[in-house]
Amino acid sequence: MSPGAKERVRVRDARPEDDAAIGELLIEAYTTQYAKKMPEVVYTEERKRDLRAVARKREVASVWVAELDGQVVGTVSLFPPGAPGSEAWMQDAADLRHLATAPSVHGQGLGAPLLDAAEEQARAWGVKAVCLHVRAGVMGVARMYMARGYVRAPEGDLRYPTVSLEAYVLPLSG
Numbered sequence: 001m002s003p004g005a006k007e008r009v010r011v012r013d014a015r016p017e018d019d020a021a022i023g024e025l026l027i028e029a030y031t032t033q034y035a036k037k038m039p040e041v042v043y044t045e046e047r048k049r050d051l052r053a054v055a056r057k058r059e060v061a062s063v064w065v066a067e068l069d070g071q072v073v074g075t076v077s078l079f080p081p082g083a084p085g086s087e088a089w090m091q092d093a094a095d096l097r098h099l100a101t102a103p104s105v106h107g108q109g110l111g112a113p114l115l116d117a118a119e120e121q122a123r124a125w126g127v128k129a130v131c132l133h134v135r136a137g138v139m140g141v142a143r144m145y146m147a148r149g150y151v152r153a154p155e156g157d158l159r160y161p162t163v164s165l166e167a168y169v170l171p172l173s174g
Contacts, residue, residue, distance in 0.1 A: 011113045014063040021072040023052030029100035060084050064117045066110050074101040076114040078121055088131040089156035094122040096132040133165035
């Protein structure tokens with residue numbers, strides 16, 4: 001990827017024809033990055049099916065893609081308050097989910113325009129905050145969010161048999 005990719009990226013609403021590419025991008029990004037940093041993380045076939053269920057997600061959430069040179073290279077989703085699948089623990093808060101960029105463009109700042117789109121949507125909805133979860137132990141991802149103003153919110157942590165998720169929140173002024 002050449003320098004200037006961030007300037008050439010186009011963020012747009014996901015369309016049905018993007019669903020397969022988004023699902024595969026999520027799986028590739030997560031398994032590639034976690035394999036490097038946390039080799040113990042395993043994605044089950046059930047989890048992969050959930051990540052590929054983009055059409056279902058688009059029914060209840062806003063989903064965006066980052067497109068570079070005609071290729072989908074990133075994605076993010078934002079669930080409105082009370083939407084099925086939302087893990088927001090605060091009332092009147094949106095839930096940010098499934099931010100990922102293709103491994104070929106990791107580290108080039110392409111997550112920022114996706115986050116800009118999601119945070120802009122949250123402000124347009126008039127919600128009080130954006131909630132999100134980061135897998136425990138993935139400090140680089142947590143630092144990226146904190147640099148944008150998200151703060152640690154332990155009251156929203158989630159503990160599942162196979163994963164622990166740490167909560168973060170971006171307070172919005174309305």
